[in-house]
Amino acid sequence: MAAVAACGTDSGSAGSVAAAASKNNVTSFQRKGPRTSSSDSGGSRLVSIAGTRPSVRNGQLLVSTGLPALDQLLGGGLAVGTVLLIEEDKYNIYSPLLFKYFLAEGVINRHTLLVASAKEDPADIIQELPAPLLDDNCKKKFDEDVYNHKTPESNIKMKIAWRYQLLPKMEAGPVSSSRFGHYYDASKKMPQELIEASKWHGFFLPKKISSTLNVEPCSLTHGYIELLQFIQKIIYEEGFDGSNPQLRFMGNMSSVSWRCLSGEKKQKNILRIGIQNLGSPLWGDDICCTENCDNSHSLTKFLYILRGLLRTSLSACIITMPTHLIQNKAIISRITNLSDTVVHLESFIGSERETHPLYKDYHGLIHIRQIPRLNNLICDVSDVKDLAFKLKRKLFTIERLHLPPDLSDTVSRSSKQDVAESAKLLGPGCGVMAGGKKHLDF
Amino acid sequence: MFPELNNLLNTTPDKVEQGKLTLLCDAKTDGSFLVHHFLSFYLKANCKVCFVALIQSFSHYNIVGQKLGVNLTTARERGQLVFLEGLKSSVDVFFRAEEEPHPLQFLRDANTGNLQPLYEFVREALQPVDNGEAAWRCPVLLVDDLSVLLSLGMGAVAVLDFIHYCRATVCWKLQGNMVALVHDSGDAEDEENDILLNGLSHQSHLILRAEGLATGFCRDVHGQLKVLWRRPPQPTAQRDRSLTYQYKIQDRSVSFFAKGLSPAVL
Numbered sequence: 001m002a003a004v005a006a007c008g009t010d011s012g013s014a015g016s017v018a019a020a021a022s023k024n025n026v027t028s029f030q031r032k033g034p035r036t037s038s039s040d041s042g043g044s045r046l047v048s049i050a051g052t053r054p055s056v057r058n059g060q061l062l063v064s065t066g067l068p069a070l071d072q073l074l075g076g077g078l079a080v081g082t083v084l085l086i087e088e089d090k091y092n093i094y095s096p097l098l099f100k101y102f103l104a105e106g107v108i109n110r111h112t113l114l115v116a117s118a119k120e121d122p123a124d125i126i127q128e129l130p131a132p133l134l135d136d137n138c139k140k141k142f143d144e145d146v147y148n149h150k151t152p153e154s155n156i157k158m159k160i161a162w163r164y165q166l167l168p169k170m171e172a173g174p175v176s177s178s179r180f181g182h183y184y185d186a187s188k189k190m191p192q193e194l195i196e197a198s199k200w201h202g203f204f205l206p207k208k209i210s211s212t213l214n215v216e217p218c219s220l221t222h223g224y225i226e227l228l229q230f231i232q233k234i235i236y237e238e239g240f241d242g243s244n245p246q247l248r249f250m251g252n253m254s255s256v257s258w259r260c261l262s263g264e265k266k267q268k269n270i271l272r273i274g275i276q277n278l279g280s281p282l283w284g285d286d287i288c289c290t291e292n293c294d295n296s297h298s299l300t301k302f303l304y305i306l307r308g309l310l311r312t313s314l315s316a317c318i319i320t321m322p323t324h325l326i327q328n329k330a331i332i333s334r335i336t337n338l339s340d341t342v343v344h345l346e347s348f349i350g351s352e353r354e355t356h357p358l359y360k361d362y363h364g365l366i367h368i369r370q371i372p373r374l375n376n377l378i379c380d381v382s383d384v385k386d387l388a389f390k391l392k393r394k395l396f397t398i399e400r401l402h403l404p405p406d407l408s409d410t411v412s413r414s415s416k417q418d419v420a421e422s423a424k425l426l427g428p429g430c431g432v433m434a435g436g437k438k439h440l441d442f
Numbered sequence: 443m444f445p446e447l448n449n450l451l452n453t454t455p456d457k458v459e460q461g462k463l464t465l466l467c468d469a470k471t472d473g474s475f476l477v478h479h480f481l482s483f484y485l486k487a488n489c490k491v492c493f494v495a496l497i498q499s500f501s502h503y504n505i506v507g508q509k510l511g512v513n514l515t516t517a518r519e520r521g522q523l524v525f526l527e528g529l530k531s532s533v534d535v536f537f538r539a540e541e542e543p544h545p546l547q548f549l550r551d552a553n554t555g556n557l558q559p560l561y562e563f564v565r566e567a568l569q570p571v572d573n574g575e576a577a578w579r580c581p582v583l584l585v586d587d588l589s590v591l592l593s594l595g596m597g598a599v600a601v602l603d604f605i606h607y608c609r610a611t612v613c614w615k616l617q618g619n620m621v622a623l624v625h626d627s628g629d630a631e632d633e634e635n636d637i638l639l640n641g642l643s644h645q646s647h648l649i650l651r652a653e654g655l656a657t658g659f660c661r662d663v664h665g666q667l668k669v670l671w672r673r674p675p676q677p678t679a680q681r682d683r684s685l686t687y688q689y690k691i692q693d694r695s696v697s698f699f700a701k702g703l704s705p706a707v708l
Binding site for chain 2: 058059219228229232297300301304305307308309311312329330332333334337338373374375376377378379381383385
């Protein structure tokens, strides 16, 4: 995390050198970035929206997914104007967590939320957002309840070796001093006053569907049309379309968006859109039911127009989709092509891996299927492909998948082979190459 | 424009072949770098370019273009580039009931629409205007990418018809070039996409196929590029020869090397 933040200062320097130098009349060789921006938040910095930061790589404005470990995997965060597609795990246990983290991050940063669902009332979803682990009350909490069951080890920094300090941290620990990305306590609910202070819009399909039925014929499913019109209305009424987020926020920004950003009338804000279980039968879509359905283009068309809306507004969108239910494989690959970032969750529940010794520390695997190329020829692919997630008592963590240490003195031959074979089974987990399962006969 | 790719294809912006259809295809990787190459290549070659960009926004292409040494904004102002931004237009078409036909009118149509308005748009954009000055070289049509049209509800046959019409106009009548990208769906069994890909492979003069490595992700080799020439029979024994190179995409260029000869290995 520290490494990323430090790089962020470089990219910001181009735009902010002049502003900072003129303000406090010192040499231009000074540390900039997160530290200065937090001291003067409403100042002349170009990107002054809370909870955002410019990308190191492409100058895009990024928002956090609410899970700093995931942000890091996606190249620093989710670019404004793009879609994050979460392919749900089989029993839909972990994907709602990511969905809620994304929304909770919006509540903390005072972003406007738009929650769309066909299953739960958005008001209920908002009520069940997880509580943030903020630094000031983080300390308080350590004093109160966490302290008595955590050993004092946590306070004394244990140094194994100095060189490991420089390694990028995959693990998520509650050290949220930055304003970008927070950690959340899955066991607690968001305090009421934060929820009441936040601004959100709910789209609950069963309530909307009865209102108007005299729509003009279109090849989209009715629920999708309603949702698109709802999102479009919010974007245009609340002025999220003020600037084109695809423009770089530094350097070559046009004069129009400059004015919009520096805020003539009011502070610009981000719209966070969350759409739950998109494509499920509850949305009135039949791609989960039959392979050759009539309106198989409904979902892809919806995604395309949604993406068009996002690209011209200050908004970011998370979609969870039960892709394992979609019967036609072709549709899944088209959906992937039409989204920007695609993350697949694969939980161990119900599979033989649940009790497998290799995976005993984890609850599932996370696959980064696609990372967008924005303003760039290359994309930020992380080198680590074997990633696993774990839901601790409070935190949802993403870690690099490690083989457990072999602690027994005399390792029996059979168990060794067991692990070797399951490492091979991991193949599909690594994101490539299926079907490399070879049996060792001797 | 990647000089190394020009060397492989034995072209330079100074000598542009005419009347060719180039098919770009990607499987298990992202082939958009090829689109950026051809866009900057033809702009540098002083051709009149009509770019049907369905998958990304204008600023994305513009910023990448600047890295490759072309400025799309000025090209558009000079009239060299006609840019159809699919994402932006889709919102306009969908939410505003406009009377005048839009190239992407089919987004609104209830049943399978047709691509005739899009063809009309291309034809009009590339129609040579005789005002004496600012004479561009041959016209070029660039599409990124055709698979999106399938996702938007068009049939493979409709897309193939569209390409056929464009070929007749751009490649044959105006003696220009066409470049189109199609995704290879691989094992996803996307029948429509396969029809489209096979149909196009049958017609095109040059096929550039970018593939992800079969062994998975690698930091130093991003994939391999297959070059397939389909030339009329030549006396030399080099027709229908297929060449495979591995490539690595860098910030502003792409380096190509023979299989297994990555600088990281040597």
